[in-house]
Amino acid sequence: MSETLEIQSAEKRTTNIALVAGGVVVVILFAIMLYLIVGLRDRVNSLEAKAERQNAETKVIEDKLHLTNKNIEAGMEALGSKVGMTQEELAKRTAELKSQQERSAAKLSAQQQATKKEVANVSSEMSGVKGEIGGVKTDLGGAKSDIASTRGELAATKAKLESAIGDLNIHSGLIAKNRDELEYLKHKGDRNYYEFTLRKKQRSQISTVSLELKKADSKRSRFTLNVLADDHIIEKKDRTLGEPLQFYTGRNRQLYEIVIFTVNKDQVSGYLATPK
Structure with missing residues (x-):
């Protein structure tokens, strides 16, 4: 309970x-x-x-x-x-x-x-110019070759050049006996050189003087010529190839020289050298 x-x-x-x-x-x-x-x-x-x-x-x-x-x-x-x-x-x-x-x-x-x-025209011209340039390059190559050959020839020519005593017994220095040797003397530039060809009985004015061929004997390589300078006639009679023919002319009486390097029938070729 x-x-x-x-x-x-x-x-x-x-x-x-x-x-x-x-x-x-x-x-x-x-x-x-x-x-x-x-x-x-x-x-x-x-x-x-x-x-x-x-x-x-x-x-x-x-x-x-x-x-x-x-x-x-x-x-x-x-x-x-x-x-x-x-x-x-x-x-x-x-x-x-x-x-x-x-x-x-x-x-x-x-x-x-x-x-x-x-x-298009310029392109065409450029193509032409390129062609011309190529031709010029070729020409330059040939020119270089020619120059080298010419130098060799000049060197050989220089070796062949001779000095001589002129007909006035004056030493004339180097004389040229042909055109190649004359070109060398021109390039040398020591004197003025006038190349000429004279024909018989024809008077030619060369620089400040006149020259007249009177006789040319190709067999004997001998000749006779007259020099007219300062109103005077100077006869160079019976001369030979390569012989310096000397004379004085001008107010200062400078020495001129004539050298004949070829004699043909009734014709001779050579040069006149004058002082600078």
Whole structure:
């Protein structure tokens, strides 16, 4: 019996505790719900106020847009009127610009064709010039060879040149016995050299003097000639090839020399050497 009372007492205490715990939970849940409801109301009020402000701002913007649209329409009407007034002028100007463009294009095309033609001509000329250059190079190669050969010949000629004593017993220096040796003396440039050919009984003016062939013996290689200088006749009789024929002439009495290096029938060839 006592055990039964104790069990009932324990069950009653458990039930009271459960009721108290449940009441606490209900109070906490109610407090939370109340907090959430208050917070949501404040949020709604804030959103409503913001919406009202946005509506007011939107109305202001709509009013401004309406006014702007009116201004734009008025401007478009004025612009349309102006464009309508200048349409003919615009069409005329467009035609002029198009004509100018066509003329410019035609001119440019003609210039391009002329340029192409000039380029083709220049290319052709360049090809010709290249060919000429190739020919010149070949000629230069040949000229170099000729120069080298000429130098060799001049060196050989120089070795053959001899000095002599003239018919006035004056040392004449180097004398030439043929045209090659005479060319060497000309290039040497120590004196002036005048080459000539004299024919029998024909007087020839050589530099400042005159020469006249009186006799020519090709078999014996001997000759006779007269020198006319300073109004005097100087006879050089029975002379031989390569012999310097000397005489003085001019105000300063300068020494001239005549050398004959070929004797043919009624004709001799040689040169006159004068001081520089």
